[in-house]
Amino acid sequence: xxxxxxxxxxxxxxxxxxxxxxxxxxxxxxxxxxxxxxxxxxxxxxxxxxxxxxxxxxxxxxxxxxxxxxxxxxxxxxxxxxxxxxxxxxxxxxxxxxxxxxxxxxxxxxxx
Amino acid sequence: xxxxxxxxxxxxxxxxxxxxxxxxxxxxxxxxxxxxxxxxxxxxxxxxxxxxxxxxxxxxxxxxxxxxxxxxxxxxxxxxxxxxxxxxxxxxxxxxxxxxxxxxxxxxxxxxxxxxxxxxxxxxxxxxxxxxxxxxxxxxxxxxxxxxxxxxxxxxxxxxxxxxxxxxxxxxxxxxxxxxxxxxxxxxxxxxxxxxxxxxxxxxxxxxxxxxxxxxxxxxxxxxxxxxxxxxxxxxxxxxxxxxxxxxxxxxxxxxxxxxxxxxxxxxxxxxxxxxxxxxxxxxxxxxxxxxxxxxxxxxxxxxxxxxxxxxxxxxxxxxxxxxxxxxxxxxxxxxxxxxxxxxxxxxxxxxxxxxxxxxxxxxxxxxxxxxxxxxxxxxxxxxxxxxxxxxxxxxxxxxxxxxxxxxxxxxxxxxxxxxxxxxxxxxxxxxxxxxxxxxxxxxxxxxxxxxxxxxxxxxxxxxxxxxxxxxxxxxx
Numbered sequence: 001x002x003x004x005x006x007x008x009x010x011x012x013x014x015x016x017x018x019x020x021x022x023x024x025x026x027x028x029x030x031x032x033x034x035x036x037x038x039x040x041x042x043x044x045x046x047x048x049x050x051x052x053x054x055x056x057x058x059x060x061x062x063x064x065x066x067x068x069x070x071x072x073x074x075x076x077x078x079x080x081x082x083x084x085x086x087x088x089x090x091x092x093x094x095x096x097x098x099x100x101x102x103x104x105x106x107x108x109x110x111x112x
Numbered sequence: 113x114x115x116x117x118x119x120x121x122x123x124x125x126x127x128x129x130x131x132x133x134x135x136x137x138x139x140x141x142x143x144x145x146x147x148x149x150x151x152x153x154x155x156x157x158x159x160x161x162x163x164x165x166x167x168x169x170x171x172x173x174x175x176x177x178x179x180x181x182x183x184x185x186x187x188x189x190x191x192x193x194x195x196x197x198x199x200x201x202x203x204x205x206x207x208x209x210x211x212x213x214x215x216x217x218x219x220x221x222x223x224x225x226x227x228x229x230x231x232x233x234x235x236x237x238x239x240x241x242x243x244x245x246x247x248x249x250x251x252x253x254x255x256x257x258x259x260x261x262x263x264x265x266x267x268x269x270x271x272x273x274x275x276x277x278x279x280x281x282x283x284x285x286x287x288x289x290x291x292x293x294x295x296x297x298x299x300x301x302x303x304x305x306x307x308x309x310x311x312x313x314x315x316x317x318x319x320x321x322x323x324x325x326x327x328x329x330x331x332x333x334x335x336x337x338x339x340x341x342x343x344x345x346x347x348x349x350x351x352x353x354x355x356x357x358x359x360x361x362x363x364x365x366x367x368x369x370x371x372x373x374x375x376x377x378x379x380x381x382x383x384x385x386x387x388x389x390x391x392x393x394x395x396x397x398x399x400x401x402x403x404x405x406x407x408x409x410x411x412x413x414x415x416x417x418x419x420x421x422x423x424x425x426x427x428x429x430x431x432x433x434x435x436x437x438x439x440x441x442x443x444x445x446x447x448x449x450x451x452x453x454x455x456x457x458x459x460x461x462x463x464x465x466x467x468x469x470x471x472x473x474x475x476x477x478x479x480x481x482x483x484x485x486x487x488x489x490x491x492x493x494x495x496x497x498x499x500x501x502x503x504x505x506x507x508x509x510x511x512x513x514x515x516x517x518x519x520x521x522x523x524x525x526x527x528x529x530x531x532x533x534x535x536x537x538x539x540x541x542x543x544x545x546x547x548x549x550x551x552x553x554x555x556x557x558x559x560x561x562x563x564x565x566x567x568x569x570x571x572x573x574x575x576x577x578x579x580x581x582x583x584x585x586x587x588x589x
Contacts, residue, residue: 051341
């Protein structure tokens, strides 16, 4: 199994979610995140005093999938989240040793 | 002049319209202090919003109290000499004022035919000025002043700095007492030429601004000033506060007519006009300098305009008011950067907005005063209306006397308190947040994991323990 994590622009969340649903993914975890990549943050001005805000708001989407689905899920997410402009985010995959559904105790692929 | 007005000129009578307006205006002005609490509260960080608001609120508590005791008497009681101070003991506790009727204010454009107001209406109207003048100072020492010391400071500062200044500027001859203040009536080195300050540009704004600067210098910069971001934590609060200030300010300025008529109406319109152009002036400076029209800039421009038009609202024409506002908005927007250049931490720009704004308004009277103003034909024209440099000189003398007096005396009071009671909380408390340290409260409960557990009723701990023992004994028996 794999954990696919995507950091995307907040306004792309709905599109990514819909794309994943139509691919057949039944669940995901979403959290607010902040950070910066090459574009750094933004600046704000209060009465002429400038403040640099390093961290830009982002959304983190996590999906657990079977090994064979991982590549396609990454493609689906990238396609849905892409604007072509700087700050679009990243998607990565890491191996997962085991998964347990808390309610039933099912393990592995059946728990997804 | 009709027989009727001749008769009323001699016998003081209460005019219900004037009285109604003055009392209503007093309530409007009182509303400005909570407005200021919001305005200032929004500009500090989350961890010090309550302390910031409390510094305004406690000013109502202390100044309102001392006003009844000796403040009113010090500002408006019989003059002790040369228009410098009223006798603090003659009207102590307001015991002579209840039945008094105050007539018109000649220097503010009233006429003898205008009916008077009850002495208590005047007492009510003037106390709210004293309260907000004191509260304004707190903006310079945000996040770091010991609350007890600030509370003591409000009483001392009002007594030693504000009430005398109010006497100078607001005590007209023959109004509340026979002889009044030297700035209002042209005493001392003004040689009979009174300065125009309709609603308190000198006594309130220059005074509070200079005091703010002095205190900021005495107690020093916030920890991390110039390095850490100290962004306003809630600009919506700032906007609410600015709105409340603007609303209340119509009572401040138009109420200073102490009558409901042409003067008050003209002043009302001038107050509006200047505030509007000041907002535009501030925003234009921001757009050119920083690239954006900010909400904090709009709110600050509003306050700068209100400050500047306060002294000038009766003695300039509506066009003059637009000019005063525009100048104040632009100049104050440029002036708020001073603290970074000069290295003092006037946290919420009391100097940049109130001192500079007050100076702009007070000095522009010397240029723009006109007989076509709400104050009417008795006005001495300013430089631009052919009046020469006389009025400008008088205005400058009044403004800078108040500035220097306030700065020096406040510095001494602040320094004395700093060396005795201590004017600053510890660095550790400041970093953790003054709300927690000084008030055992936090402004916002975000309901997180760390929001606390278990409610203790500490005054009754002992009782609980005893009660517990008794029940134990009963059970054992």
